[in-house]
Amino acid sequence: LAPGSEFPRINLSGGEPEKGPSPAPAEPALDLKIDLIPPDQSFDSLPPKPDHHKPLHTSIPDRIPGELDSSDVGNFFTSLDKAVRARRLYQANNPVYQSFVATLRDALGRLWEVTNSLSVSVEEHGFRWEGDLFTVGEGRDNLSFLFYKDGIRYLTFLPTFEEEIENFLDVMHKSRALDQSSDDDMVTILWEKEFTAFQYSYVDALAEGLYLPDAVPVRQDQRVEPEQVQAELAGEAEELDTNLTPTAVQQGKPSVAASITREDFEETLYFLEPAELDLLREEVEKEWRRDLKADVLAAMFDRLEDPIPARQTEILRILRQLLPAYLGRGDLASASTVLIELNTILETSNILEEEQAQQARDLFAELSEPAALTQLLRSLEEGAIDPSGAELSIFLRHLGSQSLPLLLRHTETTRVIALQGRLRTAVQELARAYPDRLIELIKSDDEIIATGATTLAGQMALPSAAPAVATLLTRSSIPLRQAAVNALILIKSGAALEALQNALEDGDRDVRITAARGLTTLRYQPARNRLQAIIDGNRLRDADLTEKIAFFEAFGAVANADSVAMLDRMLNGKNLLRQKQTPELRACAAMALGRVGSPASRAALEKASTEQHPMVRNAVLKALRQEMSAP
Amino acid sequence: MTKGGLVQSDTILQPLGRALVTAFYAAAQALKLYPLENATTQKSLEELFNIVRKLLDREGAVDLKLVGDFLFLNDARLRLDLSDYLAFSHVAGMLNKHGIGEIEFGAALTKEDLAPLISLMLQDAPIAEPFVRFRDRLALSHAGNLRIEPSKGAEPEPELESEEAAKQAAKRTYFQSVQVAREVLTDTRLGKAVNLRRVKRAVQGIVDQVLNNETSIVGMTTLRDYDEYTFTHCVNVCIFSVVIGQKLGLTKLQLYELGLGALFHDIGKQRIDQNVVNKTTGLTDDEWYQMQQHPTEGLLSLFSMKGLTEMPYRAMLQAYEHHMKRDLTGYPKNKRPRNPTLFSRIVATADGFDAATSKRSYQNQPWPPDEVLREMRDNPQRGYDPLLVKAFINVTGVFPVGTLCILDTGEMGLVAARNPDPTKVHQPMIRLVSTALGVMIGEKITVDLAEIDPATGKPLRAILKTTDPDRYGIKVADYFV
Numbered sequence A: 001l002a003p004g005s006e007f008p009r010i011n012l013s014g015g016e017p018e019k020g021p022s023p024a025p026a027e028p029a030l031d032l033k034i035d036l037i038p039p040d041q042s043f044d045s046l047p048p049k050p051d052h053h054k055p056l057h058t059s060i061p062d063r064i065p066g067e068l069d070s071s072d073v074g075n076f077f078t079s080l081d082k083a084v085r086a087r088r089l090y091q092a093n094n095p096v097y098q099s100f101v102a103t104l105r106d107a108l109g110r111l112w113e114v115t116n117s118l119s120v121s122v123e124e125h126g127f128r129w130e131g132d133l134f135t136v137g138e139g140r141d142n143l144s145f146l147f148y149k150d151g152i153r154y155l156t157f158l159p160t161f162e163e164e165i166e167n168f169l170d171v172m173h174k175s176r177a178l179d180q181s182s183d184d185d186m187v188t189i190l191w192e193k194e195f196t197a198f199q200y201s202y203v204d205a206l207a208e209g210l211y212l213p214d215a216v217p218v219r220q221d222q223r224v225e226p227e228q229v230q231a232e233l234a235g236e237a238e239e240l241d242t243n244l245t246p247t248a249v250q251q252g253k254p255s256v257a258a259s260i261t262r263e264d265f266e267e268t269l270y271f272l273e274p275a276e277l278d279l280l281r282e283e284v285e286k287e288w289r290r291d292l293k294a295d296v297l298a299a300m301f302d303r304l305e306d307p308i309p310a311r312q313t314e315i316l317r318i319l320r321q322l323l324p325a326y327l328g329r330g331d332l333a334s335a336s337t338v339l340i341e342l343n344t345i346l347e348t349s350n351i352l353e354e355e356q357a358q359q360a361r362d363l364f365a366e367l368s369e370p371a372a373l374t375q376l377l378r379s380l381e382e383g384a385i386d387p388s389g390a391e392l393s394i395f396l397r398h399l400g401s402q403s404l405p406l407l408l409r410h411t412e413t414t415r416v417i418a419l420q421g422r423l424r425t426a427v428q429e430l431a432r433a434y435p436d437r438l439i440e441l442i443k444s445d446d447e448i449i450a451t452g453a454t455t456l457a458g459q460m461a462l463p464s465a466a467p468a469v470a471t472l473l474t475r476s477s478i479p480l481r482q483a484a485v486n487a488l489i490l491i492k493s494g495a496a497l498e499a500l501q502n503a504l505e506d507g508d509r510d511v512r513i514t515a516a517r518g519l520t521t522l523r524y525q526p527a528r529n530r531l532q533a534i535i536d537g538n539r540l541r542d543a544d545l546t547e548k549i550a551f552f553e554a555f556g557a558v559a560n561a562d563s564v565a566m567l568d569r570m571l572n573g574k575n576l577l578r579q580k581q582t583p584e585l586r587a588c589a590a591m592a593l594g595r596v597g598s599p600a601s602r603a604a605l606e607k608a609s610t611e612q613h614p615m616v617r618n619a620v621l622k623a624l625r626q627e628m629s630a631p
Numbered sequence B: 001m002t003k004g005g006l007v008q009s010d011t012i013l014q015p016l017g018r019a020l021v022t023a024f025y026a027a028a029q030a031l032k033l034y035p036l037e038n039a040t041t042q043k044s045l046e047e048l049f050n051i052v053r054k055l056l057d058r059e060g061a062v063d064l065k066l067v068g069d070f071l072f073l074n075d076a077r078l079r080l081d082l083s084d085y086l087a088f089s090h091v092a093g094m095l096n097k098h099g100i101g102e103i104e105f106g107a108a109l110t111k112e113d114l115a116p117l118i119s120l121m122l123q124d125a126p127i128a129e130p131f132v133r134f135r136d137r138l139a140l141s142h143a144g145n146l147r148i149e150p151s152k153g154a155e156p157e158p159e160l161e162s163e164e165a166a167k168q169a170a171k172r173t174y175f176q177s178v179q180v181a182r183e184v185l186t187d188t189r190l191g192k193a194v195n196l197r198r199v200k201r202a203v204q205g206i207v208d209q210v211l212n213n214e215t216s217i218v219g220m221t222t223l224r225d226y227d228e229y230t231f232t233h234c235v236n237v238c239i240f241s242v243v244i245g246q247k248l249g250l251t252k253l254q255l256y257e258l259g260l261g262a263l264f265h266d267i268g269k270q271r272i273d274q275n276v277v278n279k280t281t282g283l284t285d286d287e288w289y290q291m292q293q294h295p296t297e298g299l300l301s302l303f304s305m306k307g308l309t310e311m312p313y314r315a316m317l318q319a320y321e322h323h324m325k326r327d328l329t330g331y332p333k334n335k336r337p338r339n340p341t342l343f344s345r346i347v348a349t350a351d352g353f354d355a356a357t358s359k360r361s362y363q364n365q366p367w368p369p370d371e372v373l374r375e376m377r378d379n380p381q382r383g384y385d386p387l388l389v390k391a392f393i394n395v396t397g398v399f400p401v402g403t404l405c406i407l408d409t410g411e412m413g414l415v416a417a418r419n420p421d422p423t424k425v426h427q428p429m430i431r432l433v434s435t436a437l438g439v440m441i442g443e444k445i446t447v448d449l450a451e452i453d454p455a456t457g458k459p460l461r462a463i464l465k466t467t468d469p470d471r472y473g474i475k476v477a478d479y480f481v
Helices: A069-087 A095-114 A143-147 A159-176 A188-193 A228-236 A248-250 A272-290 A292-304 A310-329 A334-349 A355-368 A370-382 A391-399 A401-413 A417-434 A436-443 A449-460 A463-474 A478-491 A496-507 A509-522 A527-536 A547-560 A561-572 A583-596 A599-607 A614-629 B015-032 B037-061 B085-099 B111-122 B132-138 B160-190 B196-212 B214-220 B231-246 B252-263 B267-271 B285-293 B295-304 B313-321 B340-358 B369-378 B386-396
Strands: A119-124 A126-129 A132-134 A153-156 A200-202 B062-066 B072-073 B099-104 B146-150 B402-407 B412-418 B427-432 B444-447 B465-467
Touching: A069 A095, A069 A126, A069 A132, A069 A143, A069 A159, A069 B132, A095 A159, A119 A143, A126 A143, A126 A436, A132 A159, A132 A200, A132 A561, A132 B146, A143 A153, A143 A561, A153 A417, A159 A188, A159 A200, A228 A370, A228 B099, A228 B402, A228 B465, A248 A417, A272 A496, A272 B340, A272 B386, A292 A310, A292 A334, A292 B295, A310 A355, A310 B295, A334 A355, A334 A391, A334 A417, A355 A401, A370 A417, A391 A417, A401 A417, A401 A449, A417 A436, A417 B295, A436 A449, A436 A463, A436 B146, A436 B427, A449 A478, A463 A478, A463 A496, A478 A496, A478 A509, A478 A614, A478 B111, A496 A509, A496 A527, A496 A614, A509 A527, A509 A547, A527 A561, A527 B132, A547 A561, A547 A583, A583 A599, A583 A614, A614 B062, B015 B037, B015 B062, B015 B072, B015 B085, B037 B062, B062 B085, B062 B402, B072 B085, B072 B369, B072 B444, B085 B099, B085 B111, B111 B132, B132 B146, B160 B196, B160 B214, B196 B214, B196 B252, B214 B231, B214 B386, B214 B412, B231 B252, B231 B340, B252 B313, B252 B340, B267 B295, B285 B295, B295 B313, B313 B340, B313 B386, B340 B369, B369 B386, B369 B465
Parallel strands: none
Antiparallel strands: A119 A126, A119 A153, A126 A132, A153 A200, B062 B072, B062 B099, B099 B146, B402 B412, B402 B465, B412 B427, B427 B444
């Protein structure tokens, strides 16, 4: 269009022009300017509005024309309406949805029996064919409006569209979700789908207000002076010889200068060899496999190292935005890369000014805050993200100590067993970096956190944690005391085992048994007197057999000659009333003697080998076997 | 694809057509090397027959036509790509040799009909009346169900009207894209949200044009406007990148992604002092340092671009890496390992070519396009990917569109298009500008430099020299609008 000329207005009356005015209510002319249409033509003549009796861009022979009627078209749109609605309600593999798709296919099949294409104009409230308006959906929710609002004005459906129906319905479904802020509209989505049996024409929104320059006619007074041309050619005559073009030589033309070389005519120089083609194809494939995010991050960190504080601040701001995005997608590997790189830069002096260094440190701190961490843990719990244990460990390792309480609490309370294992390993990595904080948390009033910290300290066999753990034995919570006993056993330091003895007199049976078994395993000699006092006293009188066994075995494990004598008395001796101990205690004494492995203990057991009471006899025989098999 | 606003699709016909030409070529190669009864020959004939049969079932008729240097299947022009252009040129060459313009495969075609046809095509053609001779010999063979027509020779190019329409469509796409580039860059400078839908439509339009109307849209890149350089350059780089991508066999969606990044490749310049960007004299060290920041600024711009709902990592890398050379010199400097992406290297090639051939702020005298290509190809210091430069030359020809040439006839002409025959990269289509006597030519006369003088058997015209249009007061853009 010439500058300043009027743009044509679009006549949206719809319908075939030759059929006269449309029965649809008159619509205002759309205030869209397009350059597609020359000023002397109406929109209806352009773009080509397909005649539904003739095939469009297909060589399929024409069928008998004129048999398509409104009921066929109506049937098609009704089926389309139902299928579109079904797609909104059901997943694509749902049988109900599939049945609607099948119905739509049938409707199309009936259309193709009488025509080779169906073309309709798109109006705000429906699709128009031969003067009839077909509405698909209601109000602003109607299908035609989806097309109409993005400028699409004509649709043509062709045979084999039935093979593309589901793809088409997916587009309709997706386009409903688009809003003003979307990157896409109906035109851009349809373009990506590359339909073969569905065509559309649209008002080109990009053409609005566009100025297109016209060709400038050649000036009649202008000339190219042949002398100037000759001079230019002759001016380079000295360069001629080897650069002469083959064509000129072949044709016996006079020698003239040339800026082009013989090489320019060696077409083989420009061909891509098969190996080069293969290389390029390989490059294309590689391009789609490569980790672009890693490349971008590497670029960001390269530039973060440039001494430009304003840019460093901007990059840190971008990283701060990227991290939640990565975490939200479960991309802990990328998030870890960011943290590792940032950490390295922070540890290298002189890269960041103090202000930027503080911004970087703030980023770590923010990530470790409960608000941020809770979201990550919730995603893990819900299975929304599922990083590997290694990824989780690497990421958590870079968080601050303030993240420990929350992580410990979640590790203890998660109902996902597999996650608990991964979290324990991961949190352990973090705790290694902050042992003092872990010890503080052992003393936490929050029972769950204290339990988690204690368990972790045990797993880490952290000797410095023993005093803190020991204090837990006075706490009222049984699980906490139990965790403390377990931790002390694993820590194994002198202080830990010293504290462990206190648990032998814990108020809870299970705690006592655990402590006794721990001492059995560790053969902690200093515990002998305490154990002897318990065994020799009345403490075990009311205990069940399991507890008795645990204590006697612990005693046997640390027994000396005096201990053997005491056990011998319990097994074989009588009290002042000439009565023997109860069979349970005698059996337990036998088991303890079986753990000693000295001649005296063996003699004591052999003395009782003829014992009549089955419980005692069994225990003795078992102890003897145990002693014989001992190294 | 879109054509005049109407979206059509030939996504089934195109692959089948390309398969037909490739199978034709394979059968010809087999018949050249082995006897008819050889299993390889039979297999290749079988494959060719199956494709023809498939087309017959789908289309009802199969009509392979050679018009100029284009192959048409049932009136649809077959598009070349990297994987099949040799087959195309071979088949076109065989048809040309015998003066065949059209082969129609009949509905009752059998496999046995194909062998005589191809065998005859492989034979040498007489200088006089090659078509008549071929037709007679085909008639004597047992091949039936085939109809051949002679080539139209020097008849005027068909569909001039549609050619004009194609040019108009290309022009519209080009100027729309320039407008969108202007909006995007301006909005970015002002910190406004970018309307990505418009950007998408523009890039999709360019991809459509490259796929369907490559010559016209590439011709539009000569419309370099000094005042609008920033915007036209973005669009030109987008077009050249998509053209190279097409040559590499990228899919439509991949071409879109490539084009999008290419359109944004210089977005970082919007964050550089515009006095420096538009400075017409030489840059000081400090100003040059500022200019060198634009790839980094481009990367950061795309991170911060308002209106994006997804991180365009590929585009970010295109913006960041497009001034890196193969040996990683150039700028910005890398501290961590880096291997620029294929897309970045494509954009670097397209950017280098367009920048060197344009008149812009600190380059009053643009380089002639053919010299730019030669420099890019031959000077490793420039740091371009040699394979991509080669692929680019395959697309542009040795003499890119818009190059002003002095012909050995004394005429002057502008390169209007590369020769569609890839073996004739040095013999482009020339739009004549002036006669040997220096008279300017008003009407549009396009000549093919590969056209042979029947009297001598040699080309009618040849390029003697490329030259600077400014020297003769010729405005290249006037011939492409």
